[in-house]
Amino acid sequence: MSIYSEKISLKYNDKSILEDINIEIKKGMILSILGPNGAGKSSLLNILSGDIESNLGNVFYDNTDIKNISIQERAFIRSVMSQNQPIVFDFSVRDIVEMGWLDKGNIRYSNNINNAIIGVLNDCEIAHLEKRKFNTLSGGEQRRVHIARSLIQLWRESGNKDSRYLMLDEPTSNLDLSHQIKLMNMLKKLANDGVGILLILHDLNLAFNFSDYIAIIKNGELFAYDKPLNIINKNILEDVFELTFKVDIIDNKINVNYI
Amino acid sequence: MNEKTILGLNLSFLSGKQTLSLFIFLSVLILILIIAFSNGSFDFSFISLLKGETTHIEKTIFFEIRIPRVILACLVGSSLAISGACLQGLFRNPLADPGLIGVSAGAALGASMIIVFGSTIFSKFVLSTFLLPIAACIGSGVVIFLLFLLTKGFGHQGVTYMLLVGIAINAIASVGIGILTFISTDSELRGLTFWTMGSFGGITWPLLLPAVFIIIIAFFFLSPVLRDLDILQLGESEAKSLGIDVQKLKYRVIFTSAATVGASVALSGMIGFVGLVVPHLVRLIAGVNHSYVIIGSALLGSSLMVIADLLARTLIQPAELPVGLITSAIGSPFFLWLIFRINKA
Numbered sequence: 001m002s003i004y005s006e007k008i009s010l011k012y013n014d015k016s017i018l019e020d021i022n023i024e025i026k027k028g029m030i031l032s033i034l035g036p037n038g039a040g041k042s043s044l045l046n047i048l049s050g051d052i053e054s055n056l057g058n059v060f061y062d063n064t065d066i067k068n069i070s071i072q073e074r075a076f077i078r079s080v081m082s083q084n085q086p087i088v089f090d091f092s093v094r095d096i097v098e099m100g101w102l103d104k105g106n107i108r109y110s111n112n113i114n115n116a117i118i119g120v121l122n123d124c125e126i127a128h129l130e131k132r133k134f135n136t137l138s139g140g141e142q143r144r145v146h147i148a149r150s151l152i153q154l155w156r157e158s159g160n161k162d163s164r165y166l167m168l169d170e171p172t173s174n175l176d177l178s179h180q181i182k183l184m185n186m187l188k189k190l191a192n193d194g195v196g197i198l199l200i201l202h203d204l205n206l207a208f209n210f211s212d213y214i215a216i217i218k219n220g221e222l223f224a225y226d227k228p229l230n231i232i233n234k235n236i237l238e239d240v241f242e243l244t245f246k247v248d249i250i251d252n253k254i255n256v257n258y259i
Numbered sequence: 260m261n262e263k264t265i266l267g268l269n270l271s272f273l274s275g276k277q278t279l280s281l282f283i284f285l286s287v288l289i290l291i292l293i294i295a296f297s298n299g300s301f302d303f304s305f306i307s308l309l310k311g312e313t314t315h316i317e318k319t320i321f322f323e324i325r326i327p328r329v330i331l332a333c334l335v336g337s338s339l340a341i342s343g344a345c346l347q348g349l350f351r352n353p354l355a356d357p358g359l360i361g362v363s364a365g366a367a368l369g370a371s372m373i374i375v376f377g378s379t380i381f382s383k384f385v386l387s388t389f390l391l392p393i394a395a396c397i398g399s400g401v402v403i404f405l406l407f408l409l410t411k412g413f414g415h416q417g418v419t420y421m422l423l424v425g426i427a428i429n430a431i432a433s434v435g436i437g438i439l440t441f442i443s444t445d446s447e448l449r450g451l452t453f454w455t456m457g458s459f460g461g462i463t464w465p466l467l468l469p470a471v472f473i474i475i476i477a478f479f480f481l482s483p484v485l486r487d488l489d490i491l492q493l494g495e496s497e498a499k500s501l502g503i504d505v506q507k508l509k510y511r512v513i514f515t516s517a518a519t520v521g522a523s524v525a526l527s528g529m530i531g532f533v534g535l536v537v538p539h540l541v542r543l544i545a546g547v548n549h550s551y552v553i554i555g556s557a558l559l560g561s562s563l564m565v566i567a568d569l570l571a572r573t574l575i576q577p578a579e580l581p582v583g584l585i586t587s588a589i590g591s592p593f594f595l596w597l598i599f600r601i602n603k604a
Contacts, residue, residue: 046496049500050499050500051496051499051500071499071502071503071504072502072504073502074500074502075500075501075502076502078500079500079501080496080497080500081497082494082496082497082500084493084494084497085493085494087351087492087493088351088352088353088492089353089492089542089547090542090547091489091492091547091548095489095547095548096493099489099490099493099501100501102501102502149493153501
């Protein structure tokens with residue numbers, strides 16, 4: 001069970017954005033995408049989420065071509081948080097999180113929306129903000145609200161075996177260090193529950209220590225795609241970021257610093 | 260969540276406070292309607308009417324002049340308020356108002372064309388009472404579509420961009436109306452001038468019913484997608500990832516806005532600021548989700564317009580003020596306040 005792409009390429013005005021990308025978000029695994037600005041990371045996420053279509057190649061959700069899955073159906077399989085736009089009206093935090101609740105009378109969901117929302121608000125540590133207006137929150141708090149919204153979209157009663165995937169574009173941006181670690185631990189727990197997770201990250205240490213797989217994209221090409229330790233050991237980072245790195249591995253904990 | 264639906268509206272998204280507010284809006288509207296029915300340049304006793312103690316001429320005034328006029332004010336108020344709320348939601352822009360962004364002007368141009376050319380082209384057309392509102396709807400639809408192209412599919416372009424586009428569209432439409440005024444004959448010019456002055460006077464049932472019909476259809480076309488309009492506020496990609504067919508949603512909202520603006524402009528000319536002020540008032544009272552905002556705007560818009568019309572026809576009796584003057588007098592300071600508020604945020 002996975003979301004995978006087969007040879008996807010994307011062009012924009014004859015400029016190649018992505019070329020021949022084969023990548024797989026496995027159930028229960030965290031895959032992090034790294035790469036310089038403008039490498040095509042967000043475009044790749046948008047293609048995998050079905051927001052934009054690639055010029056060549058296909059995307060499959062659990063072996064079904066995404067073209068054969070309706071927009072409504074996709075929402076039950078994966079949730080997405082992209083780099084968010086401002087919201088002009090004064091919605092409360094609770095309102096925003098509730099938007100992730102796909103209530104169209106679908107029996108796959110429990111009737112107990114309240115418990116689900118309170119659980120997710122606590123997980124994201126925004127329970128105390130529930131009644132606040134979204135627009136009055138700080139950037140980091142807003143980010144956590146959006147994360148909560150994408151988590152509620154994937155919420156299922158315990159014991160449910162639906163395949164679920166989560167795609168987050170720079171979830172740690174604007175978060176303080178403590179919230180970054182808490183978020184990554186929560187994602188790890190979610191992966192243990194069977195959710196497949198795709199992240200775009202810039203923090204190398206977070207990526208290498210919390211991910212099961214790392215994909216590095218440079219100039220629209222999949223430069224490296226492997227387990228974290230294999231990538232670290234082959235000194236791939238220096239070629240990608242054009243910096244010199246010092247890497248320490250102590251008790252399986254990876255520590256990357258640039259010199 | 261159990262599904263509570265009334266007339267196609269999903270009410271499960273209303274909070275307790277919102278339900279109460281809507282109930283109060285409705286009560287206020289009924290009260291205002293009773294006042295408006297019995298006051299005017301010719302005062303009635305409601306009770307004597309119910310008892311049947313009225314003369315023939317009183318009945319005629321009441322059923323052929325007073326009632327259509329008050330219902331028209333109701334309709335125009337609610338449709339302008341609904342279209343304002345729709346356009347603000349669709350463009351994700353709190354300053355979107357059918358008058359400011361040129362949608363009303365488009366409708367006016369469409370209607371003017373029918374007033375000037377209609378009599379020569381469609382002289383014996385069966386549905387001629389439908390022609391004026393339909394032409395106005397097409398006019399407003401064209402403008403919304405033009406805005407759609409200019410803002411690259413309603414992408415979030417910033418608040419000022421849309422107002423600037425609105426200024427340009429208003430100018431283009433007034434050029435069109437100017438040309439029509441120039442080439443029209445004396446009798447057409449008379450019709451055009453009376454119509455652009457924008458009044459609720461002179462309305463008759465045959466003119467009123469087509470608009471009622473159009474507005475009711477538009478409202479029920481919109482009501483199933485109100486929740487989707489909330490989710491659209493997250494941004495288009497987000498809405499799509501939450502399972503919403505954004506394209507279809509846009510077409511529905513465009514249709515509703517065009518139909519409501521078109522029908523009301525066709526009947527009463529351009530009346531400004533109702534579409535801007537009412538949805539904001541409704542949001543300030545009990546929240547911003549569209550299931551509440553749209554119904555609330557319809558009720559509050561009706562009430563405000565009926566009051567404005569009551570003032571227009573009673574303040575300087577026996578003469579009449581243009582109702583647009585009264586709505587602008589209330590609306591323009593509100594508009595300024597809104598600009599300051601948005602600037603501060």
